[in-house]
């Protein structure tokens with residue numbers, strides 16, 4: 001489904017939300033919000049993505065704002081705490097922002113850090129969460145196969161639930177999965193699902209034990225559900241560091257999955273210093289609700305992006321809409 005660009009532009013608001021801590025190298029998260037007949041929706045591909053890659057994110061925004069959400073299997077979602085590459089002495093305060101979460105996902109393998117930094121951060125999280133906490137790590141493809149083998153071996157004593165995208169390519173994932181098989185730590189694919197031409201290739205290659213799925217880059221809730229069904233692997237839903245509106249899209253995806261055995265990366269409203277809803281999709285008792293959020297006009301105004309950034313996003317919306325229209329014509 002494609003909505004007229006004039007209609008999209010008419011309802012568009014652009015916000016710039018300050019983050020609590022640096023994440024993916026940014027300190028402010030920009031997002032374009034739209035209001036469709038079904039409710040508020042979000043278009044927020046990362047600024048460095050080109051229009052072709054952003055097209056799936058726009059398809060997702062339209063799907064969520066203009067079409068009804070699929071039937072739900074659950075009405076709240078257990079979420080993980082997301083731990084950015086912070087110093088160990090900040091871990092306890094960070095975890096306190098995710099009340100009730102029994103799982104933490106820790107970012108590792110940052111280019112400006114060492115394995116010793118990762119070990120210290122993971123140790124601090126294990127100490128804060130206790131033996132019952134579940135700990136997973138996300139390398140965002142930052143290791144080659146040898147580095148990954150070494151790092152996973154060093155971090156395994158902290159008891160890892162899984163390792164997300166240890167290496168960049170599907171071939172490397174397959175290799176590290178074989179090399180670490182004896183440690184019995186599942187390998188999850190994230191970028192190898194959402195940033196490749198074929199989201200099913202990693203499953204077909206047998207290169208991952210589970211898939212991390214994000215609603216926006218996978219073209220929306222319906223598309224993501226179809227990918228999981230076809231992949232035949234367990235899935236965990238995660239955010240793209242969205243506003244509460246994008247998080248609600250992720251919550252409906254998680255709610256509609258027939259099986260959900262992992263806590264989801266949808267607690268990231270806790271990493272924002274400001275949000276667009278007066279009742280944000282915040283973590284309570286380790287869970288978020290599956291519901292649409294109401295955007296607050298005052299908050300839209302208060303956190304409105306500067307005029308030149310608003311223009312940039314509206315231009316991007318128009319270009320991406322053209323790319324999406326072209327792509328669907330070719331189908």
Ligand SMILES: O=C(O)CCC(=O)c1ccccc1C(=O)O
Pocket residue numbers: 024080081082105138140190238239240241264265266268
């Ligand atoms: O999964 C989570 O805990 C939070 C979301 C997250 O980590 C993320 C957020 C923005 C961009 C990439 C990623 C990622 O999973 O790699």
Ligand SMILES: [Mg+2]
Pocket residue numbers: 138140164165190191212
């Ligand atoms: Mg990831």
